[in-house]
Amino acid sequence: MKATRAQQLSMSFDPGALAHRAAEPPAQYDQSETDADEDALGDCQWSTSVALDPKHRPQVWDHPSSTVRREWCRYPQEAHLLDEENWRYRRLTVDEIAILQGFEPSWFQIPGMTNRNRIRAIGDAVPPPLARAIVSVINKQWNWKRRTAVEICAGSGGLGSGAASLEGMEHLALVDQWAPACAILRHEKPWGADRVHCGNVKQHDFSNLKGKVGFLSGGPPCQPWSIGGRRKGFVDPRDLLAWIHELVGTLRPEVFAFENVPGLVTELNAEYLTSVLSNLRVAGGKKYGVVAGVLNAADYGVPQIRRRVIILGFRDMPTAFAHHVFDKIGAAATHRDPHLPAAGRQRWRTLRDALDARPDPGGWRKWIDIVPEPRPLGNRRR
Numbered sequence: 053m054k055a056t057r058a059q060q061l062s063m064s065f066d067p068g069a070l071a072h073r074a075a076e077p078p079a080q081y082d083q084s085e086t087d088a089d090e091d092a093l094g095d096c097q098w099s100t101s102v103a104l105d106p107k108h109r110p111q112v113w114d115h116p117s118s119t120v121r122r123e124w125c126r127y128p129q130e131a132h133l134l135d136e137e138n139w140r141y142r143r144l145t146v147d148e149i150a151i152l153q154g155f156e157p158s159w160f161q162i163p164g165m166t167n168r169n170r171i172r173a174i175g176d177a178v179p180p181p182l183a184r185a186i187v188s189v190i191n192k193q194w195n196w197k198r199r200t201a202v203e204i205c206a207g208s209g210g211l212g213s214g215a216a217s218l219e220g221m222e223h224l225a226l227v228d229q230w231a232p233a234c235a236i237l238r239h240e241k242p243w244g245a246d247r248v249h250c251g252n253v254k255q256h257d258f259s260n261l262k263g264k265v266g267f268l269s270g271g272p273p274c275q276p277w278s279i280g281g282r283r284k285g286f287v288d289p290r291d292l293l294a295w296i297h298e299l300v301g302t303l304r305p306e307v308f309a310f311e312n313v314p315g316l317v318t319e320l321n322a323e324y325l326t327s328v329l330s331n332l333r334v335a336g337g338k339k340y341g342v343v344a345g346v347l348n349a350a351d352y353g354v355p356q357i358r359r360r361v362i363i364l365g366f367r368d369m370p371t372a373f374a375h376h377v378f379d380k381i382g383a384a385a386t387h388r389d390p391h392l393p394a395a396g397r398q399r400w401r402t403l404r405d406a407l408d409a410r411p412d413p414g415g416w417r418k419w420i421d422i423v424p425e426p427r428p429l430g431n432r433r434r
């Protein structure tokens with residue numbers, strides 16, 4: 053049973069109670085949740101096992117945020133902020149989470165949309181500063197025949213905002229099957245609401261766009277590692293990365309850019325990724341120069357450690373050209389890990405840099421006293 057807020061505040065150190073809490077699994081997104089629950093945000097369920105996991109600690113003012121995730125809609129410990137003295141904490145607001153993801157909060161201020169869906173959408177997105185950096189470097193290196201774009205698995209349009217920032221680039225279509233994402237994509241965005249299609253991208257008819265697309269981008273999900281290491285990605289119907297070469301073959305864009313999670317480049321998935329890249333290199337009987345690499349949004353001024361795999365492809369170009377462009381994107385980084393030397397770059401932005409000028413939204417609660425001394429934060433690399 054959930055502790056009430058008053059019970060949590062009065063909670064004192066009780067090893068027995070904590071042992072019980074430590075056995076609780078971390079909160080997961082409950083698919084059975086109803087709309088009525090959506091704004092009734094429950095109190096955080098603290099547990100020692102999660103508090104001691106460096107990936108799941110609350111945020112602190114003087115570091116970038118850890119990776120924002122859609123599961124923050126449940127307000128796990130990561131979605132909380134510790135006060136300076138480490139003795140009280142509060143939830144991050146939805147607007148603050150949007151800022152940590154590099155968005156203007158207004159991007160997600162959609163009439164009637166629940167806070168939880170806004171957080172889910174934010175958590176899935178590519179931070180716009182990273183998207184703009186990628187697309188602006190491509191734009192400098194590529195002579196477009198057509199300044200047209202298609203975005204698949206568009207989510208809330210974080211990656212799509214990159215192409216939209218290019219002068220004269222027109223979105224022909226943005227496709228996503230999640231209704232809240234489509235509502236965000238249709239609300240006061242830099243592309244026409246009529247360009248947004250809500251449905252399964254695999255069933256979408258792209259035949260009328262064949263040969264008309266300059267830039268194809270998107271965040272197709274992949275499931276190869278999520279099934280107990282059995283690497284079912286190739287046969288999992290939810291997996292779109294292994295299918296993506298078919299769409300590239302249909303549209304034959306000049307350039308493509310796909311984003312994914314960094315787990316894709318682990319050894320476990322090497323065979324899968326190699327196969328995805330090999331298929332893209334010969335998609336539709338064309339030759340594409342293709343490269344995959346990892347970028348960190350923090351290096352582009354986003355106050356968050358967020359590593360993402362980016363797959364880039366260029367029609368009728370050698371692989372070496374794709375590597376060249378990727379290197380240029382790396383060189384366009386504006387910020388750096390403060391522990392590493394990188395001349396001319398500012399240190400990573402922190403929560404303080406991003407949020408301090410905003411009014412305190414309140415909601416501070418006392419830290420649950422699970423350790424007698426203030427919590428040692430040490431060298432909190434994320």
Ligand SMILES: C[S@@+](CC[C@H](N)C(=O)[O-])C[C@H]1O[C@@H](n2cnc3c(N)ncnc32)[C@H](O)[C@@H]1O
Pocket residue numbers: 176177178179204205206207208209210211212227228229230233251252253254270271272273292311
């Ligand atoms: C990681 S998110 C993409 C985020 C996006 N790149 C952004 O920057 O906002 C993946 C999206 O793919 C969508 N998706 C997954 N499978 C799909 C399918 N078969 N057809 C259309 N959309 C799909 C999900 O609804 C989700 O919004």
